[in-house]
Amino acid sequence: KADRSEVREKNLVDSFPYEAPYAVYDSGDPKGLLKLALSRQDVFELRKKGYGVGIAVSTDPSTPAGQEGVKIVLKKGKVVVKIGYGPEGQGNEHVAKLLVSKFLGVPVEKVDVELAESDEGVTSFGPGGSRMSVFLSGAIKGAAEELVSKLKRELGAEKFENGYFITKEGERVNILELEGEATYVVSLQGKKGRFLAYPFAVDIAVVKVDETGLIRPVKLIVYIDPGTPLDEEVVKEQVIGGSYIGVSLALYERYVYEEGQLLTTSLSDYNMITAVEVPEFEANIVPTPSPYTPLGSKGIGEIPVGVAAAAVTSAVEDLLKRRVSRIPVDVSI
Numbered sequence: 001k002a003d004r005s006e007v008r009e010k011n012l013v014d015s016f017p018y019e020a021p022y023a024v025y026d027s028g029d030p031k032g033l034l035k036l037a038l039s040r041q042d043v044f045e046l047r048k049k050g051y052g053v054g055i056a057v058s059t060d061p062s063t064p065a066g067q068e069g070v071k072i073v074l075k076k077g078k079v080v081v082k083i084g085y086g087p088e089g090q091g092n093e094h095v096a097k098l099l100v101s102k103f104l105g106v107p108v109e110k111v112d113v114e115l116a117e118s119d120e121g122v123t124s125f126g127p128g129g130s131r132m133s134v135f136l137s138g139a140i141k142g143a144a145e146e147l148v149s150k151l152k153r154e155l156g157a158e159k160f161e162n163g164y165f166i167t168k169e170g171e172r173v174n175i176l177e178l179e180g181e182a183t184y185v186v187s188l189q190g191k192k193g194r195f196l197a198y199p200f201a202v203d204i205a206v207v208k209v210d211e212t213g214l215i216r217p218v219k220l221i222v223y224i225d226p227g228t229p230l231d232e233e234v235v236k237e238q239v240i241g242g243s244y245i246g247v248s249l250a251l252y253e254r255y256v257y258e259e260g261q262l263l264t265t266s267l268s269d270y271n272m273i274t275a276v277e278v279p280e281f282e283a284n285i286v287p288t289p290s291p292y293t294p295l296g297s298k299g300i301g302e303i304p305v306g307v308a309a310a311a312v313t314s315a316v317e318d319l320l321k322r323r324v325s326r327i328p329v330d331v332s333i
Helices: 004-010 030-038 041-049 092-104 132-155 232-251 303-320
Strands: 052-059 062-064 066-075 078-083 111-115 157-161 164-167 172-174 180-188 195-197 200-209 215-225 280-285
Touching (some): 004 030, 004 052, 030 052, 030 200, 030 215, 041 052, 041 200, 041 215, 052 303, 062 132, 066 092, 066 132, 092 132, 132 164, 132 180, 200 303, 215 232, 232 280
Parallel strands (some): 078 111
Antiparallel strands (some): 052 200, 062 195, 066 078, 066 180, 157 164, 164 172, 200 215
16 A cells, blocks of 8 residues: 555656646745655654644645736835735735835835826736735836836936945935836736746644544644745745635535525634634745746745645544545544
Protein backbone atom coordinates (compact mmCIF):
# COMPACT_ATOMS: atom_id res chain seq x y z
CA LYS A 1 0.00 0.00 0.00
CA ALA A 2 1.50 3.32 -1.12
CA ASP A 3 1.93 6.10 1.40
CA ARG A 4 -0.32 9.08 0.66
CA SER A 5 2.55 11.54 0.80
CA GLU A 6 4.59 9.49 -1.68
CA VAL A 7 1.70 9.48 -4.13
CA ARG A 8 1.27 13.22 -3.73
CA GLU A 9 4.97 13.90 -4.26
CA LYS A 10 5.06 11.84 -7.47
CA ASN A 11 2.24 13.93 -8.89
CA LEU A 12 3.70 17.33 -8.03
CA VAL A 13 5.36 19.51 -10.66
CA ASP A 14 9.03 20.30 -10.03
CA SER A 15 9.93 22.40 -13.08
CA PHE A 16 8.47 25.84 -13.75
CA PRO A 17 6.98 27.47 -15.74
CA TYR A 18 5.01 24.28 -16.44
CA GLU A 19 2.65 24.11 -19.41
CA ALA A 20 -0.44 21.95 -19.04
CA PRO A 21 -3.18 21.54 -21.67
CA TYR A 22 -5.33 24.15 -19.91
CA ALA A 23 -2.87 26.46 -18.15
CA VAL A 24 0.71 27.56 -17.60
CA TYR A 25 1.78 27.23 -13.96
CA ASP A 26 4.01 30.24 -13.42
CA SER A 27 6.28 29.34 -10.50
CA GLY A 28 6.45 27.35 -7.31
CA ASP A 29 8.10 24.60 -5.32
CA PRO A 30 5.27 22.32 -4.15
CA LYS A 31 7.67 19.45 -3.53
CA GLY A 32 9.71 21.72 -1.29
CA LEU A 33 6.59 22.75 0.63
CA LEU A 34 5.62 19.10 1.08
CA LYS A 35 9.11 18.26 2.29
CA LEU A 36 8.91 21.05 4.88
CA ALA A 37 5.57 19.74 6.09
CA LEU A 38 6.76 16.13 6.28
CA SER A 39 9.77 17.23 8.33
CA ARG A 40 7.48 18.19 11.21
CA GLN A 41 8.01 15.07 13.27
CA ASP A 42 6.87 16.99 16.35
CA VAL A 43 3.41 17.02 14.80
CA PHE A 44 3.32 13.48 13.40
CA GLU A 45 4.41 12.14 16.80
CA LEU A 46 1.01 13.24 18.12
CA ARG A 47 -0.47 10.14 16.48
CA LYS A 48 1.06 8.12 19.31
CA LYS A 49 -1.10 10.12 21.74
CA GLY A 50 -4.34 9.35 19.94
CA TYR A 51 -4.54 12.38 17.65
CA GLY A 52 -5.36 12.26 13.95
CA VAL A 53 -2.85 13.98 11.66
CA GLY A 54 -3.66 14.80 8.05
CA ILE A 55 -1.88 16.53 5.21
CA ALA A 56 -3.08 18.17 2.00
CA VAL A 57 -1.41 19.79 -1.01
CA SER A 58 -3.14 22.26 -3.29
CA THR A 59 -2.86 24.99 -5.85
CA ASP A 60 -5.55 27.41 -6.89
CA PRO A 61 -5.77 29.64 -9.96
CA SER A 62 -5.61 33.31 -9.06
CA THR A 63 -5.57 36.69 -10.77
CA PRO A 64 -7.93 36.31 -13.75
CA ALA A 65 -6.70 38.35 -16.70
CA GLY A 66 -7.91 41.87 -17.29
CA GLN A 67 -7.15 45.49 -16.48
CA GLU A 68 -6.88 47.70 -13.43
CA GLY A 69 -6.22 51.41 -13.16
CA VAL A 70 -4.83 53.72 -10.49
CA LYS A 71 -4.45 57.50 -10.34
CA ILE A 72 -1.80 59.10 -8.12
CA VAL A 73 -2.19 62.78 -7.24
CA LEU A 74 0.62 64.72 -5.57
CA LYS A 75 -0.56 67.95 -3.96
CA LYS A 76 0.10 70.09 -0.88
CA GLY A 77 2.57 67.72 0.69
CA LYS A 78 0.31 64.67 0.39
CA VAL A 79 -0.03 61.77 -2.01
CA VAL A 80 -3.53 60.56 -2.87
CA VAL A 81 -3.97 57.16 -4.48
CA LYS A 82 -7.28 56.84 -6.30
CA ILE A 83 -8.51 53.29 -6.89
CA GLY A 84 -11.61 52.01 -8.64
CA TYR A 85 -13.35 49.99 -5.93
CA GLY A 86 -14.35 50.37 -2.29
CA PRO A 87 -12.96 48.58 0.77
CA GLU A 88 -13.91 44.91 1.12
CA GLY A 89 -11.72 43.84 4.02
CA GLN A 90 -8.68 42.36 2.25
CA GLY A 91 -6.28 45.10 3.28
CA ASN A 92 -5.91 46.52 -0.23
CA GLU A 93 -5.91 50.13 0.98
CA HIS A 94 -3.15 49.37 3.49
CA VAL A 95 -1.04 47.66 0.83
CA ALA A 96 -1.64 50.54 -1.59
CA LYS A 97 -0.22 52.98 0.97
CA LEU A 98 2.83 50.79 1.56
CA LEU A 99 3.55 50.47 -2.15
CA VAL A 100 3.21 54.19 -2.87
CA SER A 101 5.46 54.92 0.09
CA LYS A 102 8.02 52.49 -1.30
CA PHE A 103 7.94 53.67 -4.92
CA LEU A 104 7.85 57.42 -4.18
CA GLY A 105 10.07 57.38 -1.10
CA VAL A 106 7.55 59.20 1.09
CA PRO A 107 6.39 58.42 4.66
CA VAL A 108 3.37 56.12 4.65
CA GLU A 109 1.44 58.61 6.80
CA LYS A 110 1.65 61.07 3.89
CA VAL A 111 -0.35 58.71 1.65
CA ASP A 112 -4.15 58.61 1.48
CA VAL A 113 -6.38 56.23 -0.48
CA GLU A 114 -9.61 57.44 -2.09
CA LEU A 115 -12.28 55.97 -4.34
CA ALA A 116 -11.89 57.44 -7.82
CA GLU A 117 -14.71 59.24 -9.59
CA SER A 118 -16.10 57.51 -12.68
CA ASP A 119 -14.67 60.18 -15.02
CA GLU A 120 -11.07 59.93 -13.78
CA GLY A 121 -9.99 57.13 -16.11
CA VAL A 122 -9.47 54.58 -13.36
CA THR A 123 -10.56 51.28 -14.88
CA SER A 124 -11.46 48.61 -12.34
CA PHE A 125 -12.76 45.06 -12.43
CA GLY A 126 -12.67 44.79 -8.63
CA PRO A 127 -10.96 42.29 -6.34
CA GLY A 128 -12.58 39.05 -7.57
CA GLY A 129 -10.40 35.97 -7.95
CA SER A 130 -7.65 37.18 -5.61
CA ARG A 131 -6.44 39.53 -8.35
CA MET A 132 -5.59 42.70 -6.46
CA SER A 133 -2.16 41.62 -5.21
CA VAL A 134 -1.14 41.56 -8.88
CA PHE A 135 -3.30 44.18 -10.57
CA LEU A 136 -3.41 46.86 -7.87
CA SER A 137 0.31 46.56 -7.24
CA GLY A 138 1.07 46.63 -10.96
CA ALA A 139 -1.08 49.71 -11.53
CA ILE A 140 0.48 51.53 -8.56
CA LYS A 141 3.97 50.69 -9.80
CA GLY A 142 3.14 51.99 -13.28
CA ALA A 143 1.48 55.19 -12.04
CA ALA A 144 4.33 55.94 -9.63
CA GLU A 145 6.96 55.44 -12.33
CA GLU A 146 5.02 57.65 -14.75
CA LEU A 147 4.64 60.41 -12.13
CA VAL A 148 8.35 60.32 -11.31
CA SER A 149 9.22 60.41 -15.01
CA LYS A 150 7.00 63.48 -15.58
CA LEU A 151 8.41 65.40 -12.62
CA LYS A 152 11.95 64.44 -13.53
CA ARG A 153 11.51 65.95 -17.00
CA GLU A 154 9.91 69.11 -15.60
CA LEU A 155 12.79 69.65 -13.16
CA GLY A 156 15.49 68.57 -15.56
CA ALA A 157 16.66 66.26 -12.79
CA GLU A 158 19.30 63.63 -13.40
CA LYS A 159 17.91 61.04 -11.01
CA PHE A 160 15.33 60.25 -8.35
CA GLU A 161 16.13 58.37 -5.17
CA ASN A 162 14.64 58.01 -1.69
CA GLY A 163 11.96 60.62 -2.33
CA TYR A 164 14.30 63.28 -3.77
CA PHE A 165 15.01 64.52 -7.28
CA ILE A 166 18.65 65.46 -7.81
CA THR A 167 19.35 68.14 -10.41
CA LYS A 168 22.48 68.57 -12.50
CA GLU A 169 23.59 71.27 -10.08
CA GLY A 170 23.28 68.84 -7.18
CA GLU A 171 20.14 70.43 -5.75
CA ARG A 172 17.87 67.99 -3.89
CA VAL A 173 14.11 68.50 -4.29
CA ASN A 174 11.70 66.58 -2.07
CA ILE A 175 8.87 65.07 -4.12
CA LEU A 176 6.36 66.27 -1.49
CA GLU A 177 7.26 69.87 -2.40
CA LEU A 178 5.93 69.31 -5.92
CA GLU A 179 2.54 68.83 -7.57
CA GLY A 180 1.54 66.44 -10.31
CA GLU A 181 -0.57 63.45 -11.21
CA ALA A 182 -0.41 60.29 -13.27
CA THR A 183 -2.91 57.61 -14.26
CA TYR A 184 -1.86 54.13 -15.24
CA VAL A 185 -3.88 51.13 -16.38
CA VAL A 186 -2.15 47.76 -16.18
CA SER A 187 -3.33 45.09 -18.62
CA LEU A 188 -2.30 41.46 -18.10
CA GLN A 189 -3.23 38.21 -19.82
CA GLY A 190 -2.65 34.60 -18.83
CA LYS A 191 -0.10 32.62 -20.84
CA LYS A 192 -2.77 29.99 -21.43
CA GLY A 193 -6.29 30.30 -20.09
CA ARG A 194 -7.46 33.29 -18.07
CA PHE A 195 -5.31 33.04 -14.93
CA LEU A 196 -1.84 34.52 -14.47
CA ALA A 197 -0.53 32.99 -11.26
CA TYR A 198 -0.84 29.83 -9.18
CA PRO A 199 -0.05 29.92 -5.46
CA PHE A 200 0.72 26.60 -3.74
CA ALA A 201 0.06 25.45 -0.19
CA VAL A 202 0.61 22.41 2.01
CA ASP A 203 -1.35 22.10 5.26
CA ILE A 204 -0.95 19.77 8.23
CA ALA A 205 -4.03 19.39 10.42
CA VAL A 206 -4.37 17.75 13.82
CA VAL A 207 -7.71 16.64 15.29
CA LYS A 208 -8.81 14.77 18.40
CA VAL A 209 -11.92 13.33 20.05
CA ASP A 210 -12.82 15.41 23.09
CA GLU A 211 -14.40 14.22 26.33
CA THR A 212 -17.91 14.66 24.89
CA GLY A 213 -17.21 12.45 21.87
CA LEU A 214 -16.90 15.29 19.36
CA ILE A 215 -14.08 15.63 16.83
CA ARG A 216 -12.22 18.86 17.49
CA PRO A 217 -9.55 20.66 15.44
CA VAL A 218 -6.38 21.04 17.52
CA LYS A 219 -3.67 22.47 15.26
CA LEU A 220 -3.28 23.71 11.70
CA ILE A 221 0.14 24.35 10.15
CA VAL A 222 0.36 26.04 6.76
CA TYR A 223 3.28 26.25 4.34
CA ILE A 224 2.24 28.62 1.59
CA ASP A 225 3.78 30.24 -1.49
CA PRO A 226 2.13 33.61 -2.25
CA GLY A 227 4.77 34.71 -4.73
CA THR A 228 6.51 37.86 -3.55
CA PRO A 229 4.59 38.94 -0.41
CA LEU A 230 3.60 42.60 -0.64
CA ASP A 231 3.11 42.68 3.13
CA GLU A 232 3.73 39.54 5.19
CA GLU A 233 1.25 40.46 7.91
CA VAL A 234 -1.56 40.95 5.39
CA VAL A 235 -0.67 37.62 3.76
CA LYS A 236 -0.79 35.88 7.14
CA GLU A 237 -4.14 37.49 7.95
CA GLN A 238 -5.55 36.27 4.63
CA VAL A 239 -4.18 32.78 5.30
CA ILE A 240 -5.58 32.69 8.84
CA GLY A 241 -9.05 33.81 7.76
CA GLY A 242 -9.24 31.48 4.77
CA SER A 243 -7.87 28.53 6.73
CA TYR A 244 -10.42 28.90 9.50
CA ILE A 245 -13.18 28.98 6.89
CA GLY A 246 -11.75 25.71 5.51
CA VAL A 247 -11.81 24.12 8.97
CA SER A 248 -15.38 25.33 9.38
CA LEU A 249 -16.42 23.83 6.05
CA ALA A 250 -14.84 20.49 6.94
CA LEU A 251 -16.41 20.09 10.37
CA TYR A 252 -19.27 22.49 10.98
CA GLU A 253 -21.02 24.27 8.13
CA ARG A 254 -24.01 22.64 6.48
CA TYR A 255 -27.43 23.35 5.07
CA VAL A 256 -30.20 21.56 6.95
CA TYR A 257 -33.54 20.78 5.29
CA GLU A 258 -36.78 19.28 6.54
CA GLU A 259 -39.04 17.98 3.78
CA GLY A 260 -37.50 20.45 1.34
CA GLN A 261 -37.72 23.40 3.71
CA LEU A 262 -34.41 25.12 4.48
CA LEU A 263 -33.98 25.39 8.25
CA THR A 264 -30.58 27.11 8.40
CA THR A 265 -31.82 30.48 7.21
CA SER A 266 -29.80 32.83 9.44
CA LEU A 267 -26.52 33.03 11.31
CA SER A 268 -28.35 31.98 14.47
CA ASP A 269 -29.23 28.65 12.79
CA TYR A 270 -26.16 28.10 10.61
CA ASN A 271 -23.32 26.30 12.35
CA MET A 272 -19.97 28.07 11.87
CA ILE A 273 -16.63 27.89 13.59
CA THR A 274 -16.21 30.35 16.47
CA ALA A 275 -13.32 31.47 18.65
CA VAL A 276 -14.07 28.49 20.91
CA GLU A 277 -13.35 25.94 18.16
CA VAL A 278 -10.49 27.54 16.21
CA PRO A 279 -7.31 25.46 16.39
CA GLU A 280 -3.80 26.58 17.20
CA PHE A 281 -2.41 28.09 14.01
CA GLU A 282 0.99 28.47 12.39
CA ALA A 283 1.60 30.16 9.03
CA ASN A 284 4.89 29.79 7.16
CA ILE A 285 5.44 31.93 4.06
CA VAL A 286 7.75 30.31 1.51
CA PRO A 287 7.75 32.58 -1.56
CA THR A 288 8.72 31.89 -5.16
CA PRO A 289 8.23 35.06 -7.24
CA SER A 290 6.00 34.82 -10.30
CA PRO A 291 7.76 35.72 -13.56
CA TYR A 292 4.47 36.87 -15.08
CA THR A 293 3.35 39.58 -12.63
CA PRO A 294 4.74 43.11 -12.14
CA LEU A 295 6.08 42.54 -8.61
CA GLY A 296 6.26 38.74 -8.57
CA SER A 297 3.16 38.46 -6.38
CA LYS A 298 0.31 35.95 -6.66
CA GLY A 299 -3.28 36.00 -5.44
CA ILE A 300 -3.60 34.49 -1.97
CA GLY A 301 -7.18 34.99 -0.75
CA GLU A 302 -8.79 31.74 -1.88
CA ILE A 303 -6.27 28.89 -1.73
CA PRO A 304 -6.20 28.59 2.12
CA VAL A 305 -9.88 27.56 2.21
CA GLY A 306 -9.72 24.38 0.15
CA VAL A 307 -6.39 23.08 1.37
CA ALA A 308 -7.37 23.52 5.04
CA ALA A 309 -10.65 21.67 4.49
CA ALA A 310 -8.81 18.82 2.78
CA ALA A 311 -6.15 18.58 5.50
CA VAL A 312 -8.75 18.47 8.29
CA THR A 313 -10.71 15.78 6.44
CA SER A 314 -7.48 13.80 6.00
CA ALA A 315 -6.81 14.13 9.73
CA VAL A 316 -10.29 12.80 10.53
CA GLU A 317 -9.63 9.81 8.27
CA ASP A 318 -6.36 9.20 10.10
CA LEU A 319 -8.12 9.43 13.46
CA LEU A 320 -11.04 7.14 12.59
CA LYS A 321 -9.10 4.83 10.24
CA ARG A 322 -11.84 5.01 7.62
CA ARG A 323 -12.54 6.94 4.44
CA VAL A 324 -14.50 10.17 4.54
CA SER A 325 -16.35 10.78 1.29
CA ARG A 326 -18.18 14.03 2.04
CA ILE A 327 -17.99 17.17 4.12
CA PRO A 328 -18.94 18.44 6.57
CA VAL A 329 -17.78 15.43 8.55
CA ASP A 330 -20.19 14.29 11.24
CA VAL A 331 -18.20 15.57 14.22
CA SER A 332 -19.70 13.10 16.70
CA ILE A 333 -18.53 9.49 16.86
